[in-house]
Amino acid sequence: MKPTKSSGKLGVLIPGMGAVASTFIAGVEAIKRQQAKPIGSMTQMGTIRLGKRTENRVPAINDFVPLANLDDLVFGGWDINDENLYEIGIRNGVLEKTQLEGLRDVLEDNRVMPAVFDKSYVRNLDGTWVKSGSNKRDLAEQIISDIQHFTQAQQTENNVMVWCGSTEIFLEVADVHTSLDKFEAGMLKNDPGIAPSMLYAYAALKAGLPFANGSPNLCVDTPALRELAQQQELPIAGKDFKTGQTLMKTIIAPGLKARQIGINGWFSTNILGNRDGEVLDDPDSFKTKEQSKLGVLDYILQPDLYPDLYEDFYHKVRINYYPPRGDNKEGWDNIDIFGWLGYPMQIKIDFLCRDSILAAPIVLDLVLFLDLARRTGMSGIQEWLSFYFKSPMCLPELYPEHDLFVQLAKLKNTLRHIMGEELITHLGMDYYEN
Numbered sequence: 001m002k003p004t005k006s007s008g009k010l011g012v013l014i015p016g017m018g019a020v021a022s023t024f025i026a027g028v029e030a031i032k033r034q035q036a037k038p039i040g041s042m043t044q045m046g047t048i049r050l051g052k053r054t055e056n057r058v059p060a061i062n063d064f065v066p067l068a069n070l071d072d073l074v075f076g077g078w079d080i081n082d083e084n085l086y087e088i089g090i091r092n093g094v095l096e097k098t099q100l101e102g103l104r105d106v107l108e109d110n111r112v113m114p115a116v117f118d119k120s121y122v123r124n125l126d127g128t129w130v131k132s133g134s135n136k137r138d139l140a141e142q143i144i145s146d147i148q149h150f151t152q153a154q155q156t157e158n159n160v161m162v163w164c165g166s167t168e169i170f171l172e173v174a175d176v177h178t179s180l181d182k183f184e185a186g187m188l189k190n191d192p193g194i195a196p197s198m199l200y201a202y203a204a205l206k207a208g209l210p211f212a213n214g215s216p217n218l219c220v221d222t223p224a225l226r227e228l229a230q231q232q233e234l235p236i237a238g239k240d241f242k243t244g245q246t247l248m249k250t251i252i253a254p255g256l257k258a259r260q261i262g263i264n265g266w267f268s269t270n271i272l273g274n275r276d277g278e279v280l281d282d283p284d285s286f287k288t289k290e291q292s293k294l295g296v297l298d299y300i301l302q303p304d305l306y307p308d309l310y311e312d313f314y315h316k317v318r319i320n321y322y323p324p325r326g327d328n329k330e331g332w333d334n335i336d337i338f339g340w341l342g343y344p345m346q347i348k349i350d351f352l353c354r355d356s357i358l359a360a361p362i363v364l365d366l367v368l369f370l371d372l373a374r375r376t377g378m379s380g381i382q383e384w385l386s387f388y389f390k391s392p393m394c395l396p397e398l399y400p401e402h403d404l405f406v407q408l409a410k411l412k413n414t415l416r417h418i419m420g421e422e423l424i425t426h427l428g429m430d431y432y433e434n
């Protein structure tokens, strides 16, 4: 089915109005006012080749698929302190104060809604701007009514929700997550397996919103919420935005493997000083992040298929909370590799990145692509959006695809497919046949 046209305003609702969310929203407002360019966003800057190389058809993605216009985006969100987006932007210190001053009117207008928050899932934070309710079902209903108020106040035609909230403690799929019936019964009984991020995902899907999960939390990645997404015919995607160090890993590891270069070990360490870093200082939140970061290399390198190259390779990931750095993370990688006849070599990477600067365009692309998916009638897990995630969601019987370039091919072929264009296989023999 081809996507219908985008019409009216598109609301972007964000649980977790922290560094990523405020950098994303302030950025879109700056771009709307032509004060900046949407660097890093495929929907705004990317192109797509169509047909044969001799046809020279390479439209902008934005012209090829009917995406919502940035001018039609409006924003709302929840967090645990009573602040507006200008105050949040200043506190996080990602964007320059002068840049935020220029957007002060629109940012100050955006005051966050009180959160559904429970400290037992994010131990290093304390919330004052928090909802209370008789049980978890009641709290989810309160989120639904927030969505309805937002829709009326902003006169939005459609909305999308993206979780940009903190990393919660490590949770695994339990009985309460195995079906929608059990999940709904569990909410009434305040089952501890149901974390706040799941209540937002449930509320979004119930209210008819596509949902993306930017953190490594289990969140929407359960049979119960997949069932709800299917029932509501809504697209979902996750987990954990693929930004700094993991982005580098999924660029470099496929290249080494493609050339059959062996790896003995990959040691990654980071220092960062934002609230995300503070939350990850709690071992149970770190465990959730660690699982998300560790999976990447195993899936890319496939040691079972390449035992001589990758069997027993050692992979370690550390995150160190170091306040002076704020959002300006530094990530070091030491990669011990070996080549011809087993001779050892090393690669060192020192990535001085800005976490939220890398994450913001991902949020934008996910919003626009999920809205497109909804208008195309695509529901359930959107594997073609794996490109944006550290730990891509996929069906339990599949393994996730981590190689950035396979992910890119999948994404662009999906766009070609929904617009009725030929898929590109890069075979290219036909050019040489005559």
Ligand SMILES: NC(=O)c1ccc[n+]([C@@H]2O[C@H](COP(=O)([O-])OP(=O)(O)OC[C@H]3O[C@@H](n4cnc5c(N)ncnc54)[C@H](O)[C@@H]3O)[C@@H](O)[C@H]2O)c1
Pocket (backbone or CB within 6 Å): 015, 016, 017, 018, 019, 020, 021, 078, 079, 080, 081, 115, 116, 117, 118, 122, 125, 163, 164, 165, 166, 167, 196, 197, 214, 215, 216, 240, 241, 242, 243, 244, 274, 275, 276, 279, 354, 355, 356, 358, 359
């Ligand atoms: N910055 C990146 O590059 C990046 C990359 C990948 C993933 N992530 C993930 O994205 C999320 C956001 O990152 P960030 O750097 O903006 O962190 P942040 O700490 O600045 O923002 C997260 C916000 O979520 C709020 N929050 C926590 N629980 C909440 C709840 N139940 N309801 C509403 N708000 C809640 C916190 O108060 C905080 O303001 C984190 O989970 C992080 O792990 C970030």
